[in-house]
Amino acid sequence: MRLVLLGPPGAGKGTQARLLMAKSDVVHVSAGDLLRQAVADGSEMGQTAKAIMAQGSLVPDEVVIGIIEERLRRPDCTSGYILDGFPRTLRQAEALSGVLRLLQAPLDWVISVEVSEDDLVRRLAGRRICRACGAMFHVDTKPPLQIGICDSCGDHLFQRDDDKEDTSRHRLRVYREQTEPLIAYYNTMGLLRRIDGRGTIEEIAQRVQQALGDG
Numbered sequence: 001m002r003l004v005l006l007g008p009p010g011a012g013k014g015t016q017a018r019l020l021m022a023k024s025d026v027v028h029v030s031a032g033d034l035l036r037q038a039v040a041d042g043s044e045m046g047q048t049a050k051a052i053m054a055q056g057s058l059v060p061d062e063v064v065i066g067i068i069e070e071r072l073r074r075p076d077c078t079s080g081y082i083l084d085g086f087p088r089t090l091r092q093a094e095a096l097s098g099v100l101r102l103l104q105a106p107l108d109w110v111i112s113v114e115v116s117e118d119d120l121v122r123r124l125a126g127r128r129i130c131r132a133c134g135a136m137f138h139v140d141t142k143p144p145l146q147i148g149i150c151d152s153c154g155d156h157l158f159q160r161d162d163d164k165e166d167t168s169r170h171r172l173r174v175y176r177e178q179t180e181p182l183i184a185y186y187n188t189m190g191l192l193r194r195i196d197g198r199g200t201i202e203e204i205a206q207r208v209q210q211a212l213g214d215g
């Protein structure tokens with residue numbers, strides 16, 4: 001299965017990708033995680049990306065395309081992957097189509113997870129992430145048993161700087177302007193499945209399964 005999860009920040013793409021990964025033999029390729037890793041590694045490219053990400057703007061296309069292309073060529077992607085957070089611009093989508101044509105491995109589906117803007121800001125503002133294992137919590141809807149501590153591994157939870165309200169609203173604007181046009185792009189290619197991203201994690205997971213099954 002080669003799948004793109006499309007949707008605004010806070011739509012639950014990462015959570016759904018992890019659930020799908022647990023069920024099938026696919027890898028989760030998150031553009032945001034790869035960029036955060038590059039920042040943590042302190043590479044020159046990571047330094048450039050850091051300031052842009054802190055503002056909630058998009059890292060230049062050629063940087064992200066290079067990282068994703070390199071990742072998709074690794075052997076573990078041959079059994080399938082879920083792309084999360086890429087593509088985010090038409091140029092990235094066209095570059096992805098080109099790479100997959102070369103690899104003779106076209107996408108199976110693009111799932112667009114749709115949630116209203118007010119819900120997204122609430123979700124992002126309450127989101128807390130484990131520093132060590134990446135597990136996600138929410139202060140209202142999925143609180144950890146002990147405030148600030150991960151249920152899975154006991155490490156500390158943190159809030160991403162770019163999840164704070166002002167930056168979240170900017171990220172949502174960037175999504176509307178630069179990423180939303182991809183819905184029409186993939187619809188024209190006959191790959192798009194739209195799902196309602198409201199409700200519980202389990203309800204959304206069920207809709208994802210239905211969208212894949214109905215294909």
Ligand code: AMP
Nearest residue numbers: 031032053056057058059064085086088
């Ligand atoms: P995410 O974890 O997907 O919310 O991504 C966090 C940040 O990384 C975004 O706000 C962007 O600054 C950057 N980023 C992630 N994916 C991309 C992409 N495909 N193109 C450009 N910037 C990206």
